[in-house]
Amino acid sequence: MRQEDAPLVRTLPLFAGASEMTVEKLLQASFLQRFPAQVELISEDQPADFFYVVLEGCIELFANAGPKQSTAAIVRPVSSFAAAAVLRDGNYLLSARTVEQSRVLMIPGESVRAAFAGDAAFAKAFALELASAYRRTMKALNNQKLRTAIERLANYLLQEHQTQGATGNLTLPTEKQTLASLLGMTSENLSRSFGALAAHGVKVTGRDIQLSDIAGLETIAKPIPLIDDPAY
Amino acid sequence: MRQEDAPLVRTLPLFAGASEMTVEKLLQASFLQRFPAQVELISEDQPADFFYVVLEGCIELFANAGPKQSTAAIVRPVSSFAAAAVLRDGNYLLSARTVEQSRVLMIPGESVRAAFAGDAAFAKAFALELASAYRRTMKALNNQKLRTAIERLANYLLQEHQTQGATGNLTLPTEKQTLASLLGMTSENLSRSFGALAAHGVKVTGRDIQLSDIAGLETIAKPIPLIDDPAY
DNA sequence: AAGGTTACTTGATATTTATCAAGCGGTTTA
DNA sequence: TAAACCGCTTGATAAATATCAAGTAACCTT
Numbered sequence: 001m002r003q004e005d006a007p008l009v010r011t012l013p014l015f016a017g018a019s020e021m022t023v024e025k026l027l028q029a030s031f032l033q034r035f036p037a038q039v040e041l042i043s044e045d046q047p048a049d050f051f052y053v054v055l056e057g058c059i060e061l062f063a064n065a066g067p068k069q070s071t072a073a074i075v076r077p078v079s080s081f082a083a084a085a086v087l088r089d090g091n092y093l094l095s096a097r098t099v100e101q102s103r104v105l106m107i108p109g110e111s112v113r114a115a116f117a118g119d120a121a122f123a124k125a126f127a128l129e130l131a132s133a134y135r136r137t138m139k140a141l142n143n144q145k146l147r148t149a150i151e152r153l154a155n156y157l158l159q160e161h162q163t164q165g166a167t168g169n170l171t172l173p174t175e176k177q178t179l180a181s182l183l184g185m186t187s188e189n190l191s192r193s194f195g196a197l198a199a200h201g202v203k204v205t206g207r208d209i210q211l212s213d214i215a216g217l218e219t220i221a222k223p224i225p226l227i228d229d230p231a232y
Numbered sequence: 233m234r235q236e237d238a239p240l241v242r243t244l245p246l247f248a249g250a251s252e253m254t255v256e257k258l259l260q261a262s263f264l265q266r267f268p269a270q271v272e273l274i275s276e277d278q279p280a281d282f283f284y285v286v287l288e289g290c291i292e293l294f295a296n297a298g299p300k301q302s303t304a305a306i307v308r309p310v311s312s313f314a315a316a317a318v319l320r321d322g323n324y325l326l327s328a329r330t331v332e333q334s335r336v337l338m339i340p341g342e343s344v345r346a347a348f349a350g351d352a353a354f355a356k357a358f359a360l361e362l363a364s365a366y367r368r369t370m371k372a373l374n375n376q377k378l379r380t381a382i383e384r385l386a387n388y389l390l391q392e393h394q395t396q397g398a399t400g401n402l403t404l405p406t407e408k409q410t411l412a413s414l415l416g417m418t419s420e421n422l423s424r425s426f427g428a429l430a431a432h433g434v435k436v437t438g439r440d441i442q443l444s445d446i447a448g449l450e451t452i453a454k455p456i457p458l459i460d461d462p463a464y
Numbered sequence: 465a466a467g468g469t470t471a472c473t474t475g476a477t478a479t480t481t482a483t484c485a486a487g488c489g490g491t492t493t494a
Numbered sequence: 495t496a497a498a499c500c501g502c503t504t505g506a507t508a509a510a511t512a513t514c515a516a517g518t519a520a521c522c523t524t
Contacts, residue, residue, distance in 0.1 A: 044458055065378040065456055072373060084363035093370055093458060116359070117352055124349065127359045131316035134366040138325055141304060141373045145416045146297040148510070176472065184377045186512060191473050206472095206520080224297055226276055226325060380480070408502070418482060423503050438502095 005032045009105060012053065012078060014129060017121035026122075029111040034103050041096045041104070048085035048092050050106040054078065057102025058173055061094040062181070071181035073136070074099070074174060083130045086112050099174050139227050146227075149185045153193045154221035155228055156183060157202065161211055163230075172207040237264045241337060244285065244310060246361060249353035258354075261343040266335050273328045273336070280317035280324050282338040286310065289334025290405055293326040294413070303413035305368070306331070306406060315362045318344050331406050371459045378459075381417045385425045386453035387460055388415060389434065393443055395462075404439040 006027060009015070015023050032055075035041065041052065044063060052059070059075040072094050075081050085092050086109040116123045143152055156179075157170070164170045172179055180190035194204050200220055201213030211217060225232055238259060241247070247255050264287075267273065273284065276295060284291070291307040304326050307313050317324050318341040348355045375384055388411075389402070396402045404411055412422035426436050432452055433445025443449060457464055 063374045063378065063458065065374065065459065066454060068378050070374060070377040072370065084366045087359055087363050088367075091464065093367055093464065117356065120349055120352065120355065123352065123355045123359070127319055127348070127355070127362060130359060130362055130366060131319050134316045134362060134369060135320075135325055137366060137369045137373060138304065141369060141376065142295045142297065142302060144373065144376050145302040146295065146300050150510095187472070188474085188513080189511060192511095195473090222298060226295070227297065232323065232325065382480095419502070420483080420504085421481060424481095427503090 008055070012105075014053065014080065014125050015122070017125060018115070018119050019121070022115050022119040022122050026107055026111050026115050029108050031106040032103065033106055035098045035101065037098050037100045037102075039098045041098065042082065042092050042094075044092050044095045046092050048082055048088075048090055048109055050108060051080065051082050051086040051112045052096070053080045053105040053107070055103045055105055057104075058099040059096050059102060059104070060099050060174065060178060061096050063094050069181065070184070071178055073140070074178075074182060076173065080129055081133070083126065083133060087116065087126070087130065089113065099178070135232065139232075142227050144184050149183065149189055150193045150196055151221055152183045152185075153190065154197060154200075154217050155223050157197075157209060157211065158214070158217060158221055158223060159228060159230070161214070168211055170209050170211070172209065176207075240287070244337075246285065246312065246357050247354070249357060250347070250351050251353070254347050254351040254354050258339055258343050258347050261340050263338040264335065265338055267330045267333065269330050269332045269334075271330045273330065274314065274324050274326075276324050276327045278324055280314055280320075280322055280341055282340060283312065283314050283318040283344045284328070285312045285337040285339070287335045287337055289336075290331040291328050291334060291336070292331050292406065292410060293328050295326050301413065302416070303410055305372070306410075306414060308405065312361055313365070315358065315365060317341075319348065319358070319362065321345065331410070367464065371464075374459050376416050381415065381421055382425045382428055383453055384415045384417075385422065386429060386432075386449050387455050389429075389441060389443065390446070390449060390453055390455060391460055391462070393446070400443055402441050402443070404441065408439075 009027060009032065010023060015026075035057075041059065042050075054075050054077050056077055059081065060071055061073045061075060061081055062069055062071045073081075081094075081096060082092060089109060112126070116126055143155070147155070160170045160172075174182075176190055177187040180187040183190065185193070194202065197217070197220070198204075200216040201211060202217065203210040203212065241259060241264065242255060247258075267289075273291070274282075286307050286309050288309055291313065292303055293305045293307060293313060294301055294303045305313075313326075313328060314324060321341060344358070348358055375387070379387070392404075393402045406414075408422055409419040412419040415422065417425070426434065429449070429452070430436075432448045433443060434449065435442040435444065
């Protein structure tokens with residue numbers, strides 16, 4: 001890792017509380033790498049050599065089963081992936097590709113496990129990161145099992161709207177086919193779902209979405225904190 | 233906790249490697265409780281006071297959204313739940329009820345966090361437990377998104393068949409309606425899916441299932457290690 | 465700016481899954 | 495023993511979702 005990037009990286013929540021020495025050792029062994037769009041960073045079923053922290057850009061995590069493919073998550077700054085695989089010293093469960101040009105911190109699994117064993121504060125921060133990923137995934141499972149496609153889309157829009165500042169507008173971070181896969185539907189079905197939401201103030205212009213009837217959208221979405229509040 | 237139960241509890245993988253003092257402190261504060269069937273142990277959205285280890289019996293974890301309900305997991309000995317909620321000192325994401333009479337070790341969240349901070353070996357074991365739960369959930373999500381109802385059932389049967397000794401027979405651990413909810417379908421649909429699998433050597437007698445054509449069932453199920461191998 | 469590729473949309477249709485309603489068989493309860 | 499209940503199954507139907515096939519619009523690329 002280059003010297004000039006160190007200050008930025010040190011402010012990561014993952015390193016908050018960790019000893020100077022721990023951070024030093026971790027960063028010494030790490031790579032701060034820039035990748036172009038559509039590059040596959042890791043492939044499922046491979047040994048988990050690195051733990052990844054997304055600093056800039058956007059990463060898609062996905063799984064394959066035969067000819068089918070499903071997007072499991074979209075990771076945006078500052079967040080991480082592959083925590084479980086690295087801690088277990090096992091294999092990746094998901095593949096990862098850049099959605100757009102991205103800057104990523106790659107920490108060797110061996111270093112992570114050493115820091116985990118040697119620094120209680122880092123262990124806590126890392127485990128909390130893992131716990132967050134777990135809860136996000138559990139919510140995604142509930143979302144998938146308890147809701148229809150339109151409800152999932154409506155909730156996604158409401159959440160993204162919040163994340164992007166609740167201005168009445170939002171921009172999809174990915175192509176619609178990726179969003180469709182994330183939401184567990186085909187892209188045709190996503191198109192039609194957007195069509196159905198048009199009657200409730202959802203105006204789609206390419207990737208830009210305008211929401212003119214939040215309340216109406218909420219009656220469709222029926223959001224519940226347990227699934228939809230990111231803080232939970 | 234009663235003295236006579238201590239030896240049993242000390243052999244738990246969760247405590248392997250932890251110092252004598254850590255285990256002592258944890259157990260001192262814990263309760264080893266026996267519950268009858270169909271008792272709700274925790275309710276989603278409540279403060280996560282306890283971390284649970286299932287020693288005997290069977291626990292169902294489930295989520296509600298309005299009138300709908302979905303079984304997220306069936307926890308059997310020796311395994312745990314609520315690790316993430318307790319570590320974060322947050323709220324439970326799922327409700328839990330006993331499927332049958334069960335014996336459960338309840339460890340106060342405060343004690344868990346103290347042990348995590350003070351004992352690196354315990355921290356590692358606890359985080360690995362969390363990582364396992366995370367990966368199981370991610371596999372469940374992929375299972376749900378990438379497969380049809382019949383495929384999910386076929387894979388469930390194959391896996392349960394393995395777990396129960398691969399004798400050609402297996403017994404469902406829960407009522408069929410619970411299984412249906414776990415597999416993300418209605419109980420009517422489960423009935424029909426069993427019906428469809430009859431042509432592939434699946435004979436159903438109440439909760440007892442006989443599999444006479446494993447190979448045929450596998451061509452239906454198309455299992456892949458990344459989703460179906462519990463060791464992954 | 466032209467051409468080609470790709471993403472997206474739309475329509476028609478098929479498949480999957482859920483819902484509603486009834487009935488069956490076993491167990492519990494009065 | 496009869497009645498009530500519960501889990502499960504089965505049938506008929508409806509809703510949700512996927513698939514297949516064009517067509518359109520957006521975007522590269524040259």
